[in-house]
Amino acid sequence: MIPDLSPSDKAKLAAAKQASLAIETGMRVGLGTGSTAAWLVKCLAARVREEGLAIKCVPTSTQTAELARGLGLDVITLDQAGTLDVTIDGADEFDAHLNLIKGGGAALLQEKIVATASAQMIVIADSDKEVATLGAFALPIEVIPFGLESTRKQVEEMLLAMEVEGRETSLRMKETAPLVTDEGNHILDLHLKRIGNAPQLAMTLNQIPGVVENGLFIDICDRVIIGSGDGKVETRDINAGTIETDQVDFANAENLFGDPAP
Structure with missing residues (x-):
């Protein structure tokens, strides 16, 4: 049953x-x-x-x-x-x-x-x-551990020029340590609220050194x-x-x- x-x-x-x-x-x-x-x-x-x-x-x-x-x-x-x-x-x-x-x-x-x-x-x-518009769910990006804070800073600076309503970022944790993906990387969650131009954001994110891939499937x-x-x-x-x-x-x-x- x-x-x-x-x-x-x-x-x-x-x-x-x-x-x-x-x-x-x-x-x-x-x-x-x-x-x-x-x-x-x-x-x-x-x-x-x-x-x-x-x-x-x-x-x-x-x-x-x-x-x-x-x-x-x-x-x-x-x-x-x-x-x-x-x-x-x-x-x-x-x-x-x-x-x-x-x-x-x-x-x-x-x-x-x-x-x-x-x-x-x-x-x-x-x-x-x-x-109606993507962005209410936090957008994950996979980043390599080396230079994590430098990558995060570049992402936050890039977001200033994007059509988004929020720009807060957070490192995804698993209990008390950063979450580690199957590929040995970390996840940054981007709290954007609303994404005005998803294709542009996806392309721009992947141009930042340290970003392996983003969670926008366009x-x-x-x-x-x-x-x-x-x-x-x-x-x-x-x-x-x-x-x-x-x-x-x-x-x-x-x-x-x-x-x-x-």
């Missing part, structure tokens, strides 16, 4: 289950990081167990890799895969043009590398992630699947210009909590 889930988790599950139906045998699939992406991993693992779906998966973090392996998915590296058919991931924010802010789970570097190596990117989210996402707690899903395709609605059945959702494949 399916455990009691919050409306938010049901919305994430609905989006993830709908997205999992786009995966076919033989595909090479990028797996995102975060709570919504974790539902996707569980949905794919259930299809592997029950339908014999044969896929190869490239995770975007150590966390996702461990979950995928534990559920019996065939995990390979991006170098082994070469290119991917699709990446499915969550987002912290998305706008009407399907531009994103990502990096709340501190995996933005690997997420962007995997997404751009894919023929298409599908984002799964609940409706709370949709915004013109990368092809489709967003928005889930609701009642199982309704809306799929928006930016390339086709279409909006489709569907209803996800939670009746067999208990199979997501079964034993992992051997």
Whole structure:
């Protein structure tokens, strides 16, 4: 029997289950990081167990890799895969043009590398992630530890010339020490409130020495699947210009909590 889930988790599950139906045998699939992406991993693992779906998966973090392996998915590296058919991931924010802010789970570097190596990117989210203008969620940037404060100062000076409403920055911590990413870097969170020109900001940030990558995903996402707690899903395709609605059945959702494949 399916455990009691919050409306938010049901919305994430609905989006993830709908997205999992786009995966076919033989595909090479990028797996995102975060709570919504974790539902996707569980949905794919259930299809592997029950339908014999044969896929190869490239995770975007150590966390996702461990979950995928534990559920019996065939995990390979991006170098082994070469290119991917699709990446499915969550987002912290998305706008009407399907531009994103990502990096709340501190995996933005690997997420962007995997997404751009894919023929298409599908984002799964609940409706709370949709915004008129990006920026309410803090924008993460991954920076190398060497010269951290110098890099931070350059970022803050650069923001003076950008179309943003806030310019506060903070170093992301894990307990009492700076958080360390899978690549051995740190995360600076930029509290911008509103980003007027996201493409310009993304390009300018990456020109600062010490900045490895930023959490703005511009013109990368092809489709967003928005889930609701009642199982309704809306799929928006930016390339086709279409909006489709569907209803996800939670009746067999208990199979997501079964034993992992051997």
